Amino acid sequence: xxxxxxxxxxxxxxxxxxxxxxxxxxxxxxxxxxxxxxxxxxxxxxxxxxxxxxxxxxxxxxxxxxxxxxxxxxxxxxxxxxxxxxxxxxxxxxxxxxxxxxxxxxxxxxxxxxxxxxxxxxxxxxxxxxxxxxxxxxxxxxxxxxxxxxxxxxxxxxxxxxxxxxxxxxxxxxxxxxxxxxxxxxxxxxxxxxxxxxxxxxxxxxxxxxxxxxxxxxxxxxxxxxxxxxxxxxxxxxxxxxxxxxxxxxxxxxxxxxxxxxxxxxxxxxxxxxxxxxxxxxxxxxxxxxxxxxxxxxxxxxxxxxxxxxxxxxxxxxxxxxxxxxxxxxxxxxxxxxxxxxxxxxxxxxxxxxxxxxxxxxxxxxxxxxxxxxxxxxxxxxxxxxxxxxxxxxxxxxxxxxxxxxxxxxxxxxxxxxxxxxxxxxxxxxxxxxxxxxxxxxxxxxxxxxxxxxxxxxxxxxxxxxxxxxxxxxxxxxxxxxxxx
Amino acid sequence: xxxxxxxxxxxxxxxxxxxxxxxxxxxxxxxxxxxxxxxxxxxxxxxxxxxxxxxxxxxxxxxxxxxxxxxxxxxxxxxxxxxxxxxxxxxxxxxxxxxxxxxxxxxxxxxxxxxxxxxxxxxxxxxxxxxxxxxxxxxxxxxxxxxxxxxxxxxxxxxxxxxxxxxxxxxxxxxxxxxxxxxxxxxxxxxxxxxxxxxxxxxxxxxxxxxxxxxxxxxxxxxxxxxxxxxxxxx
Numbered sequence: 158x159x160x161x162x163x164x165x166x167x168x169x170x171x172x173x174x175x176x177x178x179x180x181x182x183x184x185x186x187x188x189x190x191x192x193x194x195x196x197x198x199x200x201x202x203x204x205x206x207x208x209x210x211x212x213x214x215x216x217x218x219x220x221x222x223x224x225x226x227x228x229x230x231x232x233x234x235x236x237x238x239x240x241x242x243x244x245x246x247x248x249x250x251x252x253x254x255x256x257x258x259x260x261x262x263x264x265x266x267x268x269x270x271x272x273x274x275x276x277x278x279x280x281x282x283x284x285x286x287x288x289x290x291x292x293x294x295x296x297x298x299x300x301x302x303x304x305x306x307x308x309x310x311x312x313x314x315x316x317x318x319x320x321x322x323x324x325x326x327x328x329x330x331x332x333x334x335x336x337x338x339x340x341x342x343x344x345x346x347x348x349x350x351x352x353x354x355x356x357x358x359x360x361x362x363x364x365x366x367x368x369x370x371x372x373x374x375x376x377x378x379x380x381x382x383x384x385x386x387x388x389x390x391x392x393x394x395x396x397x398x399x400x401x402x403x404x405x406x407x408x409x410x411x412x413x414x415x416x417x418x419x420x421x422x423x424x425x426x427x428x429x430x431x432x433x434x435x436x437x438x439x440x441x442x443x444x445x446x447x448x449x450x451x452x453x454x455x456x457x458x459x460x461x462x463x464x465x466x467x468x469x470x471x472x473x474x475x476x477x478x479x480x481x482x483x484x485x486x487x488x489x490x491x492x493x494x495x496x497x498x499x500x501x502x503x504x505x506x507x508x509x510x511x512x513x514x515x516x517x518x519x520x521x522x523x524x525x526x527x528x529x530x531x532x533x534x535x536x537x538x539x540x541x542x543x544x545x546x547x548x549x550x551x552x553x554x555x556x557x558x559x560x561x562x563x564x565x566x567x568x569x570x571x572x573x574x575x576x577x578x579x580x581x582x583x584x585x586x587x588x589x590x591x592x593x594x595x596x597x598x599x600x601x602x603x604x605x606x607x608x609x610x611x612x613x614x615x616x617x618x619x620x621x622x623x624x625x626x627x628x629x630x631x632x633x634x635x636x637x638x639x640x641x642x
Numbered sequence: 643x644x645x646x647x648x649x650x651x652x653x654x655x656x657x658x659x660x661x662x663x664x665x666x667x668x669x670x671x672x673x674x675x676x677x678x679x680x681x682x683x684x685x686x687x688x689x690x691x692x693x694x695x696x697x698x699x700x701x702x703x704x705x706x707x708x709x710x711x712x713x714x715x716x717x718x719x720x721x722x723x724x725x726x727x728x729x730x731x732x733x734x735x736x737x738x739x740x741x742x743x744x745x746x747x748x749x750x751x752x753x754x755x756x757x758x759x760x761x762x763x764x765x766x767x768x769x770x771x772x773x774x775x776x777x778x779x780x781x782x783x784x785x786x787x788x789x790x791x792x793x794x795x796x797x798x799x800x801x802x803x804x805x806x807x808x809x810x811x812x813x814x815x816x817x818x819x820x821x822x823x824x825x826x827x828x829x830x831x832x833x834x835x836x837x838x839x840x841x842x843x844x845x846x847x848x849x850x851x852x853x854x855x856x857x858x859x860x861x862x863x864x865x866x867x868x869x870x871x872x873x874x875x876x877x
Contacts, residue, residue, distance in 0.1 A: 241786035243764030248684030250758055312747015312762065319726040319746055321793035335725040337748055370692070407817030424754045426858060439766050570753060573711070574856055577693040578758040580684035 168623040170196040179634045180259035183627070185637060191468055192283055194635055195622040201465070205611045206369055208461035210552040212608060219604060226597030228398060233587050233594070234309055242312055244587045251570040252583040255592050256422075262415055263443065263595070264302035264344065265558065269446025271295030271351050271410050274358075281640070284474040286617045287466040290362075291457060292450045293355040298602045299449070300348045302595050307341070316474035325367070336423045337414070345559045347409050350380070354402040356579040357395060360385050361616040396450075419563065427504035428497070428569030437489040444482040444527070451475050452551040453603065455544050457612055464612045469542035476541030479554070483531040490527075508571035515581055516568050519560050526557030605637035646810065647736045647864065648794050649843045651832040652709055654869040655851070658828055659692050663795075666825030667711075667829035670795060672781045674767035687761045690791040690822050708867075709830070711822070712759045712792035713855060714738050716862030720751035720760060728789070729840075736864070737794055745788040752789060756856050760791045794833075795820035815841040 166172075174180050187194040237244055246255050260573050265562065270292040304501035308314055320341065331338050351373035364385035366469075385391060418438035421429040431437075451472070458467040496507045498512075511520040530553040534540045567582045606612070628637050667673060667690045690711035697704045718738045720729045728745035731738055740760075752760040752829045762776050766786040769777060777783060780797040798817050798875045808814045815834050823831040834841035843866075851870040 196690045241763070241765040243680070243685070243786070246683070248761075249686065249752075249765070250684065252752040252762060254854065307748075310748070312749065312783075312789075313745070316744075316746045319728075319744055328728065332722070332725050335724040335750070336723065337725040341725075357728060420750075424723065424750070425756060426753055573758060574756045574859075575693065575758065576694070577691075577708075577710075 168619075170542055172524065172627065174634060178632070179629075180217065180420055182534075190469060190636075191287060191466060191618065192621045192625050194465075195625075196465075196617075198619060201615055202365055202369065202462075203619070205467055205613055205615050206366070208457075208463055209366075209608050216604070216608075220601065223597045223601035225602060226594040228593035230598060231589055233590050237309070237587055239316060239343060244503070244585065245586040246583050248580050248582065248590060250573060250578045250580045251567050252572060252580060253310070253562060254567050255307050257586055258559070258566045259325055259595060260306035260310070260557050261417055261562045261566070262302050263299045263306070263564075263599075265438075265442035266446045266449040267296040267298075267303060267347075267351075267583070268297030268410060268414060268442035269437070270294065270299070271347075271354065271406050272443055272446070273450060275354065275410075278399065279407070279584060282474075283621050283638070284471055286477075286621045287613050288450065288454055289470055289541075289617060289624055290355070290358065290610075290614045291453055291612055293351065293358070294603065294606055295446065295449050296351045297348075297355055298599050299573050300344065300351070302599050302604070304344065306596075308369060308550055309543045329335065337420045339416045341422055343409070343413045344559050347406075347413045347641045350406045350409050352400065354399070354405065357398050357402060358617070359610060360395065362611040362614060363616060366611060387391075389635075391583050400408075411439060411588035415441045418628055422438050426569060426610045427502075427573060428507045431493060433489065433493050437493060440482065440485045441558060446480070447475060447479050448551040448554035448558070450546050451479065452555070454621070455548045455551070459536045461607060461612070463613060466618065472544065472547050473538060473541045476535050476547060476550075479550070480531055483527065487528055487532075504574060507569045510572055511564060511568060512546075516564060519564060519568075523557045523560040523564065524599070526553040527561065530554070530557075541582075561570060562613070645734060645736065645837060646799075646813070647836040647863045648714065648799065649834060649836040649847075650714075651846055651866045651868060652845055653832070654708065654867055655708075656828045656830045657692075657707045657709060657789060659705065660827065660835050662825045663709060663822035663831075664692065666821040667792070669761075669776065670778055670781070670821035670843070671793070672777050672783050673770075673790075674763075674769065680764070682841055685764055687763075689759075689761070689790070704713070708855075710757060710759060710855070711792075712738065712796060713757055713861065713863030713865045714792075715799040716864065717860060719859075719861060723750040723754050724748070724828050729855075735794075735796065735799060737796060739793065739796065740789060742782055742784050742788045742790065742815060747787040747789065749789065756801075756858065756859050756861065763788055763790065779866070780843070781785075812838075823857050849851055849860050 172183075174183065183193075192244050234536065245254065245256075263387035273285055273292040274289040278289070308317070311317065320338070322331050360382055363378050364387065367375055367382050371377060414507075416437035418434035422431055422434035424430065429595050454467050454471065454475070457463060494508065498508050510516050514580050529549055534546065534550055542549075572579055623637050626639065629635075645777060667688065668675065670736055671689055673689055676685055687691050692710055693708040693710050694707045695708065697706060714737050716736070718729075718731065721731055724730070725729070725748060726746055728741045729738065729751045730741070746785050747762070749762055752758070752762055761788050769783075778797075780801070792810060795818075798820060802813055802818045806817070813835065815838060819831065820831075820833055823833045832842050832846060834843035836844050836847075838844060847866050849868070851868040852866050853869065854866060858865070
């Protein structure tokens with residue numbers, strides 16, 4: 158029988174059935190599914206390494222362009238510190254603007270990485286295998302960008318140490334009653350946890366690169382790979398570590414965005430003071446984060462020639478995921494807003510400003526981008542497996558979720574209890590430039606990262622492929638999957 | 643030292659909206675004057691401001707004036723949110739005080755203040771000649787990036803307390819006079835220690851015309867407003 162033959166051959170040499178119809182089934186499955194399409198590791202490794210070595214003129218042009226944006230960010234930041242926050246458009250009532258919206262947004266896109274990777278890993282969804290690292294990297298750099306914003310936002314950055322719990326002769330600690338301190342603690346925990354999680358899974362791939370390079374690179378990758386040899390004990394410990402970190406990181410992920418939402422919900426500002434903000438922000442974060450991962454999947458697939466690893470099935474799975482999250486977002490959004498709107502308390506007048514007032518264009522664009530676009534298109538498998546379409550949808554979700562953050566932060570602040578203090582907010586160039594440049598910064602980090610480490614966890618792909626086998630049932634040859642856990 | 647509960651009573655029925663208190667406050671507390679463009683951007687900076695509300699349709703309009711300054715809340719929303727204890731509650735004066743040196747400028751307190759009486763220094767203050775000559779030496783000039791707000795002229799409270807302490811007596815009622823109280827031609831303000839049962843503030847409240855601003859928010863302001871019936875400017 159087929160199985161008995163398969164036992165003696167390596168996993169990348171799948172059995173070839175004698176039956177013509179069955180052979181076609183096997184071929185078809187190879188086209189459709191990455192895990193049923195094993196190739197010799199040497200070939201796959203070469204594919205990954207070739208992607209990493211793609212540094213043509215476009216790459217360098219992008220590096221220079223994005224680097225210039227980062228430089229502009231630093232210069233603007235310096236000017237802002239030198240001149241004062243006055244160069245922004247903030248005012249007496251709207252004291253938080255896009256800087257804080259950016260903080261929430263970038264932590265938000267950082268969410269999906271760990272979720273896709275850790276939660277899907279623990280739930281054994283195999284579609285995560287080739288995209289896990291791309292997603293975790295979004296977390297890493299998303300958090301790094303988010304971490305910039307409390308600093309850019311501070312009126313006196315040079316006094317930052319008052320917010321850090323360091324023992325001083327004053328014996329005065331930071332105020333742990335402040336949500337900002339909870340926030341800093343949660344984000345730091347999440348950053349450490351997700352970095353460890355990313356690094357643990359990276360070790361075998363770093364060892365793979367080490368074995369393919371020479372000279373100084375071999376030394377660097379060798380040091381980073383921590384002397385990985387690939388023994389059974391090492392694989393076993395890696396598996397255990399990844400599972401433990403996965404279980405730790407999931408509750409941390411929930412806590413982080415809940416605490417970020419508490420920066421708002423704990424304040425008594427109308428529109429912010431809401432019990433639903435915790436779960437609502439988590440869903441929003443996952444929504445924008447999954448869209449961000451889709452965006453990056455499209456880009457790295459095209460830019461690095463990774464069509465073998467990232468296939469239509471992955472876009473299909475992520476598209477379904479995005480659609481479910483869109484529905485969940487709609488649910489939370491209206492659970493929150495209809496309550497406020499129907500209650501019609503005078504304090505909640507900011508809602509009127511969004512429905513019919515100055516913020517209406519942004520409000521309706523947000524609804525269009527977050528509801529109509531994903532829910533109107535993602536039901537179709539043809540859309541979900543079309544890369545240009547997914548790129549556009551993911552971009553719309555990014556725009557929508559970004560607007561949602563801005564409307565929550567500045568939109569609500571512009572309307573408060575005493576009508577005398579109603580001030581509309583218009584951003585000025587520093588906020589706009591810093592915001593745009595942060596996206597460029599993220600892109601630059603990602604671009605360099607993909608050329609430095611394998612962005613596809615190739616060992617996870619091998620693992621998935623090695624766990625596959627086929628069984629014959631009647632006239633059909635069904636793929637089966639063994640579960641070693 | 644004895645504890646005090648510094649309290650202000652604002653009699654709205656007397657207020658003519660002349661803004662003398664605003665000017666006096668600027669002079670006493672080294673409050674920088676925002677330029678016209680800055681005011682248009684919504685960054686007018688006054689520790690006390692006269693909120694002017696219009697009622698009715700033209701020509702039958704009525705103006706109402708509401709002097710608003712820090713309400714020195716007993717349960718202040720701005721205090722717990724500050725990560726550095728720059729905004730804290732003083733035990734002795736029962737005031738909500740701001741430590742400029744400690745402020746890093748997160749502006750969380752400003753967001754959480756329902757009265758929006760906390761002002762942020764968007765730029766370093768600039769006092770043109772000869773205005774720099776008349777800065778009050780008792781009050782810090784705040785740099786860019788810090789929050790500031792009405793202190794009930796705490797420098798005057800402190801000086802009076804020190805004098806009284808040196809003379810071995812308690813502070814007398816009416817001995818502390820904040821700048822706005824001093825400047826008001828209509829005698830709108832009454833200032834004193836509510837813990838002193840003989841003080842004028844303790845005797846004037848509670849009374850019928852009394853209300854507190856946004857009292858439903860539970861911030862326990864130390865400022866009482868008095869407003870009776872339908873009294874308007876020009877009547």
